[in-house]
Each structure stands twice: as C-alpha cells, then as structure tokens.
Amino acid sequence: MTDRDSEPVGEPDTPSMAGLVMMGEPGAGECVDGVCAVPTAGDQPRD
Amino acid sequence: MTVADESEIKVDIWSDVACPWCYVGKRRFERATAAFGGKVLVEFHSFELAPDTPVDFAGSEVDFLVRHKRMPHDQVEQMLAQMTSLAADEGLAFDFAALQHTKTLKAHELLHHAKTVGKQVELKERLLKAYFEQGVHVGHTDNLVALAGDVGLDPAVAQQALDSGRYADDVAADIAQARALGINGVPFFVFDGRVGVSGAQPSDVFTDVLDRVARQEVSP
Numbered sequence: 001m002t003d004r005d006s007e008p009v010g011e012p013d014t015p016s017m018a019g020l021v022m023m024g025e026p027g028a029g030e031c032v033d034g035v036c037a038v039p040t041a042g043d044q045p046r047d
Numbered sequence: 048m049t050v051a052d053e054s055e056i057k058v059d060i061w062s063d064v065a066c067p068w069c070y071v072g073k074r075r076f077e078r079a080t081a082a083f084g085g086k087v088l089v090e091f092h093s094f095e096l097a098p099d100t101p102v103d104f105a106g107s108e109v110d111f112l113v114r115h116k117r118m119p120h121d122q123v124e125q126m127l128a129q130m131t132s133l134a135a136d137e138g139l140a141f142d143f144a145a146l147q148h149t150k151t152l153k154a155h156e157l158l159h160h161a162k163t164v165g166k167q168v169e170l171k172e173r174l175l176k177a178y179f180e181q182g183v184h185v186g187h188t189d190n191l192v193a194l195a196g197d198v199g200l201d202p203a204v205a206q207q208a209l210d211s212g213r214y215a216d217d218v219a220a221d222i223a224q225a226r227a228l229g230i231n232g233v234p235f236f237v238f239d240g241r242v243g244v245s246g247a248q249p250s251d252v253f254t255d256v257l258d259r260v261a262r263q264e265v266s267p
Contacts, residue, residue, distance in 0.1 A: 018228040021265050022241035022255050029247030031067045032232035034097035035116050036068050038129040 055086035056260055058236040061225050062171075063096045067125045067130050070175045071248030072234040074137040076085055079253030090162070091171050093155035094233045102186040103170060104148045111148045122194055134179070145182030152218060154185045159214035160205060161240035169198040236258065241265060 016025070058075075063071035080087045096206075097115070104111060112123045127143045128213040134141040154174055156157045173194050177183035184190055188209045195205035208214060225235070236244040236253070244253065259265050 008118060012190050013119060016050070017243055020228070020237060022243045022245065023247060023259075023265075024244045024246070024248040027115075027198060027232070029072060029267040031063070031066045031096050033116075034100075035112065036066065036126070036130065038126050038146035 055088050056257060057088045057090070057239055059090050059092055059240070061092045061094045061221070061230055061235040063094050063238075064154045064171075064174045065100075065148065066094075066096055066230065067134065067179065067235055068247045069109030070139060070179055071130075071134055071234075073172070073175065074139065075250040076236065076253050078250040079257060081230040082250070082254045083257040083261075087257065089110050089168055090147055091158060091167055092225065093158065093218040094225055094230070094235075095155070095218075096233065098152070100150045102150045102153075104150075105171055106148070108143045108146050108148055109184070139180065141179045142182060146179065147182060147184040147186075149184055151185065153188060153191055153209055155218040155221075156209060156212065156214040157191050157205060159217040160208040161195070161198070161200060161261075164200065166198050170195065170200070171236055173198050175208065178193070191257055212237045238265075244265060 058076075062073070090198075094226050100111070100115075105116065108127065109120065112118045112126075113120050118126075131141045131143065158167055158170055158174070161167040164260055174185055177190075177194055178185050183194070185194070188206065190207045191209060192202045196202040199209075228235075228237070230245075232245065234247060236256075238244070238256055242256055242265050244256055256265075
C-alpha cells in the first residue's frame with residue numbers, strides 16, 4: 001500500500017499527451033464525435 | 048491561452064455547448080475550485096463536437112443520434128436517461144425532449160466576443176443552461192443576442208459580432224489548438240499549460256490536480 005500524496009507525479013510511467021502530464025481516469029465522462037458515452041449502472045464515477 | 052499571474056492557476060477548458068458531459072464536468076470542476084480555495088483563472092476554448100450538424104436540424108436529440116450516429120434507438124433512449132440522471136446528481140435539470148440540436152459555431156463566436164469584455168464564464172453557463180435545460184435554439188442569432196443580453200453584454204454589439212463573423216477565425220484557432228494537443232473529446236482541462244485532465248472527472252480529481260499544480264508537484 002502506498003501513500004498517494006507522496007507518490008511522484010510526472011515520472012516516465014505517467015501518461016502524457018502533447019507535453020501534458022495526464023491525470024484522472026482516461027476517457028471518463030467524455031463526448032467524442034457527437035456521442036457522449038455514459039457509464040452503465042453500477043460503475044458510475046463516485047463524487 | 049492567456050497568462051495567469053503567479054498566485055493563480057490558469058485552467059484552459061475545451062468544451063462545446065452541445066456537450067452534456069461538459070456541463071456536468073463544469074459543475075464538478077466548480078465544486079473542486081470552491082474546495083481548493085485558491086485563485087483559479089478559467090478560459091473556455093471552442094470545440095465543435097458535431098460540426099456537420101445543420102443549424103436547423105429537423106428532429107430530436109434521439110433522432111440525431113439514431114440517424115447521424117447510427118446508434119440503436121433503445122440504446123440512445125437509455126443513454127439519455129442515464130445522462131439526465133447523472134446531471135440531476137449535479138443539480139442540473141436536463142430536458143432532452145425540449146433540446147434543439149443545432150450547430151454551435153455561432154455560439155462559440157459569441158463566447159469569443161464575451162471573452163473580450165470579461166463575460167465569457169457567465170455566457171458559457173447561460174448557453175449551457177439555455178441548451179440543456181430550457182430548450183433554447185442556440186444556433187439562431189436572435190436567441191444568442193438575447194442570451195448575451197442576459198449576462199450583461201450589449202445586444203447590439205453582440206449582434207454585430209455575430210453578423211460580421213469576426214470571431215470565426217478564433218473558433219477555428221481553438222479547434223486547431225485542440226487537435227495539436229491531441230484532444231479528440233471534450234471536456235478537456237489544461238492546468239497551467241502542463242497538466243491535462245480528460246473528461247468530467249469526479250470533483251476530487253480536479254481538487255487533487257489543483258493542489259498538486261499549486262504545490263508545483265507536477266512537471267511534464
């Protein structure tokens with residue numbers, strides 16, 4: 001078990017895109033090409 | 048992208064008016080900025096999810112997704128019901144039955160005009176509310192001018208801005224910048240030009256990003 005706050009961010013295994021460090025779950029709650037996929041019941045993001 | 052002063056975090060948000068996740072994500076992001084407590088400067092950028100949509104699309108949102116995106120009718124109905132429920136969780140009253148699907152280019156032009164007079168954030172909220180909750184056709188100039196007036200913009204100046212098309216190049220530049228960043232979907236958030244967040248993430252994700260960016264913990 002790791003302490004999330006102490007984990008380095010921006011390390012080589014951190015997802016990146018066009019020079020940006022990407023954070024959060026990829027593709028969560030996104031509209032692409034006019035279609036906005038929604039999670040099925042039971043796997044909706046918690047907030 | 049404009050430059051924020053050192054004490055505030057600049058967040059560039061690519062989104063469309065006709066994007067339910069963008070409205071949901073806006074609410075979640077706003078909750079995160081309230082929890083964060085620090086200064087956050089927001090700039091919205093244009094992204095057309097369906098640029099081929101006609102201004103006067105004849106049909107409902109269901110019709111659009113079935114006819115243009117070739118999605119099964121039942122799946123669309125279920126998807127919109129789920130989205131309505133998700134929006135309700137954020138205090139939003141989506142009304143897909145009243146929604147008037149349209150091309151959003153002119154709405155984006157108006158957002159660029161609003162930015163020049165410091166009213167972009169207010170207009171973005173007004174446009175999203177009009178589109179998703181009030182069934183307002185946001186592709187028609189007269190409606191856009193009225194919405195501009197609602198947030199304190201001069202209707203005559205807004206009308207002239209839309210009629211002239213003077214902000215069309217700014218819309219195109221935003222979309223080109225999105226492509227350069229590899230953005231295919233919206234909403235998409237860029238924090239201080241170095242951290243990206245894709246989608247309407249839970250608000251605690253946004254708060255975490257704001258905290259880390261403020262502490263200079265994140266570097267490309």
